[in-house]
Amino acid sequence: MEDKRITKRLNLKGVAEKLGVSTATVSNAFNRPDQLSKNLREKILSEASRLGYHGPNLAARSLRRGRSDVIGVMLSDSLTYSFSDPMANQMLQGISEVLMEYNKQLLLFYEGKDNTAQSSAESLPDGFIFYGSSNLETFKRIVALGKPCVTIDYVQDKIPSVGIDDRSAAKKIAMHAISQVNHGTVAILGMKLVVSDRVCRLTQDDLDEKSVEISRQRLLGYFDAVTENDLTIPPESIWSVPFNTEKYAKIAAKEAFSSSLHPNIILCMSDVIALAAISTAQSMGLNVPKDVIIVGFDDISEAKHASPSLTTVCQQNAQKGKVAAKMLLENNLTNCILETKLVVRQSSSPTN
Amino acid sequence: MEDKRITKRLNLKGVAEKLGVSTATVSNAFNRPDQLSKNLREKILSEASRLGYHGPNLAARSLRRGRSDVIGVMLSDSLTYSFSDPMANQMLQGISEVLMEYNKQLLLFYEGKDNTAQSSAESLPDGFIFYGSSNLETFKRIVALGKPCVTIDYVQDKIPSVGIDDRSAAKKIAMHAISQVNHGTVAILGMKLVVSDRVCRLTQDDLDEKSVEISRQRLLGYFDAVTENDLTIPPESIWSVPFNTEKYAKIAAKEAFSSSLHPNIILCMSDVIALAAISTAQSMGLNVPKDVIIVGFDDISEAKHASPSLTTVCQQNAQKGKVAAKMLLENNLTNCILETKLVVRQSSSPTN
DNA sequence: TTGTATGCGTTATCAT
DNA sequence: ATGATAACGCATACAA
Numbered sequence: 028m029e030d031k032r033i034t035k036r037l038n039l040k041g042v043a044e045k046l047g048v049s050t051a052t053v054s055n056a057f058n059r060p061d062q063l064s065k066n067l068r069e070k071i072l073s074e075a076s077r078l079g080y081h082g083p084n085l086a087a088r089s090l091r092r093g094r095s096d097v098i099g100v101m102l103s104d105s106l107t108y109s110f111s112d113p114m115a116n117q118m119l120q121g122i123s124e125v126l127m128e129y130n131k132q133l134l135l136f137y138e139g140k141d142n143t144a145q146s147s148a149e150s151l152p153d154g155f156i157f158y159g160s161s162n163l164e165t166f167k168r169i170v171a172l173g174k175p176c177v178t179i180d181y182v183q184d185k186i187p188s189v190g191i192d193d194r195s196a197a198k199k200i201a202m203h204a205i206s207q208v209n210h211g212t213v214a215i216l217g218m219k220l221v222v223s224d225r226v227c228r229l230t231q232d233d234l235d236e237k238s239v240e241i242s243r244q245r246l247l248g249y250f251d252a253v254t255e256n257d258l259t260i261p262p263e264s265i266w267s268v269p270f271n272t273e274k275y276a277k278i279a280a281k282e283a284f285s286s287s288l289h290p291n292i293i294l295c296m297s298d299v300i301a302l303a304a305i306s307t308a309q310s311m312g313l314n315v316p317k318d319v320i321i322v323g324f325d326d327i328s329e330a331k332h333a334s335p336s337l338t339t340v341c342q343q344n345a346q347k348g349k350v351a352a353k354m355l356l357e358n359n360l361t362n363c364i365l366e367t368k369l370v371v372r373q374s375s376s377p378t379n
Numbered sequence: 380m381e382d383k384r385i386t387k388r389l390n391l392k393g394v395a396e397k398l399g400v401s402t403a404t405v406s407n408a409f410n411r412p413d414q415l416s417k418n419l420r421e422k423i424l425s426e427a428s429r430l431g432y433h434g435p436n437l438a439a440r441s442l443r444r445g446r447s448d449v450i451g452v453m454l455s456d457s458l459t460y461s462f463s464d465p466m467a468n469q470m471l472q473g474i475s476e477v478l479m480e481y482n483k484q485l486l487l488f489y490e491g492k493d494n495t496a497q498s499s500a501e502s503l504p505d506g507f508i509f510y511g512s513s514n515l516e517t518f519k520r521i522v523a524l525g526k527p528c529v530t531i532d533y534v535q536d537k538i539p540s541v542g543i544d545d546r547s548a549a550k551k552i553a554m555h556a557i558s559q560v561n562h563g564t565v566a567i568l569g570m571k572l573v574v575s576d577r578v579c580r581l582t583q584d585d586l587d588e589k590s591v592e593i594s595r596q597r598l599l600g601y602f603d604a605v606t607e608n609d610l611t612i613p614p615e616s617i618w619s620v621p622f623n624t625e626k627y628a629k630i631a632a633k634e635a636f637s638s639s640l641h642p643n644i645i646l647c648m649s650d651v652i653a654l655a656a657i658s659t660a661q662s663m664g665l666n667v668p669k670d671v672i673i674v675g676f677d678d679i680s681e682a683k684h685a686s687p688s689l690t691t692v693c694q695q696n697a698q699k700g701k702v703a704a705k706m707l708l709e710n711n712l713t714n715c716i717l718e719t720k721l722v723v724r725q726s727s728s729p730t731n
Numbered sequence: 732t733t734g735t736a737t738g739c740g741t742t743a744t745c746a747t
Numbered sequence: 748a749t750g751a752t753a754a755c756g757c758a759t760a761c762a763a
Contacts, residue, residue: 036525038740049750054742063748079523082499086447087740090438090755097486097500110472120462123489130496133487134449137479144482147434148449150756171431173388273680302684328625332654334686390756401734406758415732439756442739502740 099152101136103159113327121348154355177351187360189351196367197248214290220267226278229262276303298323316377335373451504453488455511465679473700506707529703539712541703548719549600566642572619578630581614628655650675668729687725
């Protein structure tokens, strides 16, 4: 019978008691301004705030309303990796811009060892945005919740998605690169082309694999350009970088430059990879772009500042997040393909 | 009397009914493995999952338990800005690494026009991490909730904080810069030194202002070094950049280089500012470091790749987030000052 | 080991 | 305009 909690946290009921009104009235003050006089409402709000009550408890409120005003974003890798990835950051910028506008909160989810641990939290958000290729099990589990979902850079049947035309963008930049030299010997530094945690070259079997992953689309785009120029790329000229980081990219780049292929065109599936390739080339005594042309994909901010500056494909990454969030919040669930732009800079201009 | 929801979402009770056990047993299967046989538990978990029930509803569970396993992170600016800031990202990397380990979820808060809109959500997290100088009202409101709080790069009485010794780090790099030239004429490109949304120079009054903001500490550190070298910096040689972005930094840098001061040492309070200053100097025909030495603060990844590479202060930013999160989750609330390191690169080495 | 009952804080319905 | 009350889904004390 003792009072366990000396100071029990103030709740809506407590506020109602202290102000001598009913709980319904306080609730209405917060949620339905039209249900009470303006005077009373303002008095309640200011008094409540003075008492230290700043709004209904989220857990209770969303339990009751079946809505939390929280949006979940599922990042396709660990949070730690995602925050280090410029692309993910730009995308999150776009999402958050819209969420701020709509007064929604952002709950971040991630792929982890134990993906059941967070499944409890999956019940909270009113909707989800998936960024990148998610774990299929997790993806299905969340979609099965029946809440609105949008994917970014990840295509799944019946789920609205936001992305770019990776194949044609890849073709575009490859065409440009090939046009810059007389005799092109092409190598590709791709991203996550095969399932492995290590840098590795592809084999013929890998090429035959069908997949809708964006990396595959980019690969097809490169092939389109190569074929159109009567060139070929054997699988040994294609590297798969497991993570979009400088470290892994350098390993791949070093292998490419040390190989007997002597490529003079390196098509990279990300700017991070391309920048690492430039730096690797330079440290091996190669001149970019005179000895080797290197192009990227994404147009991250470093691309412009690098030396030589990087030729790449500009994709409106923040816009992706913005569009996805808007689709979710305005319940306008449809597919959206954003435009890309070829940005020619020094790394592909040997004649200057 | 009609059935409004054709398919009511499955809940714990529903699972219990379908499996022919009590709700308590299902609950125990998820929360207290020791309360039932291993066999039964596994059967319940797998059956539940098969039925599409993947864990207790977060709202209901945290309402009941008074705990959500969600950690709130308050970013000192808009989310959009924070995600564009390399420092904030590194810090978030550190936080998320620990949260993943402890199976916690991350709910992001931000300073916005209407900071009451998210106050409802503030009731959910079990604890908060504040990054950077928060709005004092919001800060106090959250602290008043009585939940564990930790600040990063923000010092407030009685709240445990994680940071660096900004003053001595600033002094260290300033001493180095000054030692590199014969006759130093110093200009400072500071960050948020005064309350303004525009780039502006300081006045004597601004200098007299006391403040614990980290920018002020860095300023004091610069002064320490200047004084020790029998130099002076008039307030007109100090610029305040309102946001840590290239755009604003370039405006300030241009003013600094165009002024009659002709500074040959530029002390920048961030790498973003310093890199913008380098690029501005170069576009104005100045050679860095021969004509002017430029140093930064932070050691973001671009610092190493810039040309010339940037001399700066390396602060373990991810570590800050890691430490703060650990303090929160291990309930080990204390203060922590992390080490910094001077990183000398080309931008301050005119003799090479 | 399992089942029953209560309340967590809120909101919406309904009556006043 | 306001007040009483049931229900949201769950976890725990307690009884069996």
